[in-house]
Structure formats: C-alpha cells, structure tokens
Amino acid sequence: MTQFPISTDLVAEHNNGDRPALDEDYAALSARLARKGMNIDSIKDQVKDFGVAVPSWGAGRGGTRFAKFPLAGEPTNIHEKLEDCAVIHQLGQATPRVSPHFPWDCVDDYGALREEAADLGLGFDAVNSNTFQDQVGQAQTYATGSLASTVPATREQAVAHNIDCIEIGRKLGSESLTVWVGDGTNFPGQQDLGSSFDRYVEAASQIYAALPDDWTMMLEHKMFEPAFYSSIISDWGSSLMAAQELGEKAKCLVDLGHHAPNVNIEQIVARLNRAGKLGGFHFNDSKYGDDDLDSGSINPHQLFLVFNELVEAANKSDGPFNPSYMIDQSHNVTDPIESMISSSETIAGCYAKALLVDRDALHAAQHDNDVMLAFRTLRAAYSTDVAPILAMARAENGGAIDWLGVYRKSQYRERKAQERKAVGLGAGIV
Numbered sequence: 001m002t003q004f005p006i007s008t009d010l011v012a013e014h015n016n017g018d019r020p021a022l023d024e025d026y027a028a029l030s031a032r033l034a035r036k037g038m039n040i041d042s043i044k045d046q047v048k049d050f051g052v053a054v055p056s057w058g059a060g061r062g063g064t065r066f067a068k069f070p071l072a073g074e075p076t077n078i079h080e081k082l083e084d085c086a087v088i089h090q091l092g093q094a095t096p097r098v099s100p101h102f103p104w105d106c107v108d109d110y111g112a113l114r115e116e117a118a119d120l121g122l123g124f125d126a127v128n129s130n131t132f133q134d135q136v137g138q139a140q141t142y143a144t145g146s147l148a149s150t151v152p153a154t155r156e157q158a159v160a161h162n163i164d165c166i167e168i169g170r171k172l173g174s175e176s177l178t179v180w181v182g183d184g185t186n187f188p189g190q191q192d193l194g195s196s197f198d199r200y201v202e203a204a205s206q207i208y209a210a211l212p213d214d215w216t217m218m219l220e221h222k223m224f225e226p227a228f229y230s231s232i233i234s235d236w237g238s239s240l241m242a243a244q245e246l247g248e249k250a251k252c253l254v255d256l257g258h259h260a261p262n263v264n265i266e267q268i269v270a271r272l273n274r275a276g277k278l279g280g281f282h283f284n285d286s287k288y289g290d291d292d293l294d295s296g297s298i299n300p301h302q303l304f305l306v307f308n309e310l311v312e313a314a315n316k317s318d319g320p321f322n323p324s325y326m327i328d329q330s331h332n333v334t335d336p337i338e339s340m341i342s343s344s345e346t347i348a349g350c351y352a353k354a355l356l357v358d359r360d361a362l363h364a365a366q367h368d369n370d371v372m373l374a375f376r377t378l379r380a381a382y383s384t385d386v387a388p389i390l391a392m393a394r395a396e397n398g399g400a401i402d403w404l405g406v407y408r409k410s411q412y413r414e415r416k417a418q419e420r421k422a423v424g425l426g427a428g429i430v
C-alpha cells in the first residue's frame with residue numbers, strides 16, 4: 001500500500017467538485033479534435049504514461065550566488081526530500097522517479113532507501129556524481145579540475161567517486177549515471193585546450209568501463225560556469241565527441257539552460273538523435289544564462305519545439321525511443337513542490353501539444369515547400385489549450401484536478417514547518 005502524504009479523501013473531495021466542469025471542457029475539446037480526425041483519449045492515454053524525474057536537490061529552496069532564503073518546512077535530508085517528491089507525484093501524477101545526487105544524498109543503507117521510496121510510490125532515476133565541489137576529508141581538491149585535472153591522483157579520486165555512484169545506483173534500481181563536471185579555465189593559457197580534453201576522455205573511459213551493460217552514461221554539457229574562459233564539455237559538439245569515443249552506452253544530456261541565448265536547441269536535439277546519442281534532458285528555462293527557472297515559464301514555445309522533435313524522432317524510430325526526462329531547476333522564490341508540479345504539468349502539456357501536430361499535413365507541406373502551411377500546422381497544435389487533457393490524465397491516475405488548490409488546502413508545508421528542523425541562512429548555488 002502506497003503511503004500518500006496528502007489525504008486521499010481531500011483529493012477525492014476536491015476532484016468530485018471539479019469533475020463536472022472538467023467533463024464539459026474535455027467533451028468540448030474532444031469534439032474539436034474529432035473534427036480534425038484526432039482521438040482525444042489516445043492523446044490522454046499517452047499523457048497518462050508520460051513521466052519526468054524530479055531532482056532530489058530541487059526539493060529544497062535553491063539559491064543564487066548571492067543568497068538563499070530558506071522556506072519554513074523545507075526538507076533537510078533525503079528522507080524528507082522523498083516525502084516532498086511523493087507529494088509532487090501524488091497530486092501531479094507525472095513524476096514517478098527521483099534523481100539523487102551524491103554525496104548530498106548519502107545514507108548507510110541504500111536497500112532500505114529504495115524500499116522507503118517504493119512505499120511512497122517512487123522509484124529512482126539517474127544518479128548524479130559531484131566532482132565540482134570538495135567534500136570534508138577528501139584527499140585531493142577539485143579547485144583546478146576533476147576528470148580533466150592535470151594531477152593524476154585527482155583524476156583517480158574523481159573516477160573512483162563516479163564508480164561509487166554507479167554502485168549506489170545499482171542498489172537503488174537506477175540505470176544511468178549523469179556526469180557533469182565543472183572543469184575548465186578562467187584564464188587564457190591556464191590549460192592546454194587539446195590535452196585537457198584528452199585527459200577528460202581518458203578518465204571518463206575508466207568510469208565507462210565500470211558501467212553495467214544495461215546502463216547509460218549521460219554526459220551533460222554546459223557552456224560556462226564555474227569556469228568562465230573555457231569549459232571542458234562546453235557544448236553538444238564536445239559532448240558528442242566524448243560520447244562517440246567512449247562507446248555505445250555513452251550518450252549526451254541536454255540541459256535546456258546550458259546553451260548560449262537563442263541557440264536552436266530543438267535542432268541540437270534532432271542532430272543528437274540522428275547520431276544515436278540523445279540520452280536525455282534536464283528541463284528548466286532560461287532568460288539570460290543557466291538561470292534554472294521553471295520549465296516553460298519564459299519560453300514555452302521552445303519547449304514545445306523540443307517535444308515536436310522528440311515526437312517526430314519517436315515516430316521514425318525503429319526500436320524503443322526513450323530518452324531520459326528530468327527536471328533540473330532551482331526554486332528561489334517559490335515552494336519547490338508547487339514549482340515542480342507546475343513544471344511537470346507544463347512539460348507534459350508540451351508533449352501533448354506535440355502529439356497533436358498533424359504529421360501527415362506537416363510532412364506534405366514541408367515536401368511542397370509550403371512554408372506558411374507548415375508553420376500554421378505546428379502553430380495549430382501549439383495554440384491548442386490542452387489543459388483538459390492534462391487534468392483528465394491526472395484525475396484518472398489518482399492525482400488532483402486542481403493540484404494547487406488541494407496542495408494549499410492540505411497545509412502540508414505548514415505541518416512540515418512544525419515537524420522539521422529549520423534550515424539555516426546560507427548562500428550558494430545548489
């Protein structure tokens with residue numbers, strides 16, 4: 001029996017009140033889609049099966065480089081984070097897995113942690129290693145790099161930590177390791193740009209060698225920060241080169257905030273897919289840089305265009321097409337539970353809109369170079385209000401039609417503020 005953190009009676013009571021209006025809206029959209037030859041139930045069923053992982057580190061309040069403003073009742077350890085992630089999934093029904101980060105989420109007994117998550121209705125997604133900050137008692141510093149360090153002992157330490165993460169992940173039921181390193185330089189001339197990449201690939205190949213056969217090693221690129229002159233895996237080209245050198249189980253992870261402003265990310269998605277190297281995503285949104293804002297809060301159209309490529313790729317795929325979907329956001333001014341339900345709804349909504357694209361009409365217009373018809377075909381799907389599909393999928397899966405109303409009525413955060421120890425003031429990026 002799943003232990004639901006929010007009263008199921010409260011969810012049912014709200015849903016009973018909200019259901020008549022939803023039924024009306026759903027029927028109206030159903031009729032509208034039927035006129036175009038589309039079956040709303042088929043779209044809804046695909047949305048019901050859609051899942052995006054939430055990051056354990058996103059359950060707490062994030063910070064900027066300047067400050068962090070703690071939220072009363074925010075989680076302070078992996079057990080409390082799991083409980084909050086269970087609320088997100090219970091009400092939103094789109095986030096069945098949690099992506100943990102080590103050593104931030106270290107415990108003594110990972111078998112017990114896996115059971116604890118399962119009792120809450122959750123599984124584990126990709127494990128994330130951390131060689132971008134030093135830990136207490138660590139022999140070598142990562143101040144000038146980790147996998148690409150000029151110091152052999154530092155590279156060995158970074159490799160060993162990643163292999164530890166794989167071992168933890170096996171106990172948790174995970175099937176992938178995400179590797180992001182902060183390695184790079186702040187000054188021209190600080191390191192040789194060619195040989196530093198060689199060192200990275202050589203060290204990464206040792207991690208790759210320890211990867212179980214059914215696992216994926218996802219390489220996450222990021223243009224800059226913490227290094228501001230050069231980053232070792234700065235872009236999808238560097239990521240693709242490394243993944244191709246490592247082997248079949250190495251793939252590229254696209255974090256939407258890790259590109260220069262206005263870069264055509266959907267084209268990067270199509271390119272990586274063509275190379276067989278599209279591993280997964282970190283969803284978030286960005287106005288200026290790696291802002292880690294809520295998914296689709298700034299540019300929902302871009303998110304839709306990414307999903308348009310994903311649906312296109314899935315349709316063309318011979319075998320299974322299942323890139324890994326994860327949220328990677330920092331919540332500085334909202335309750336992280338509310339932000340992550342809202343974001344998962346936005347992400348699922350972009351997926352639903354991409355499913356609504358009339359592919360035959362689009363392909364015909366593309367073939368005929370009918371530019372306006374091709375554009376309007378995409379735009380017709382994007383401008384469809386899919387809220388009734390999302391709400392119905394949520395309700396049928398046991399979630400809340402009005403998730404924000406139910407969450408606030410539950411007073412979950414207020415209760416946790418009484419139970420949990422307070423988080424101190426702090427600074428820093430999470």
Ligand SMILES: [Mn+2]
Pocket residue numbers: 220255282328
């Ligand atoms: Mn990321």
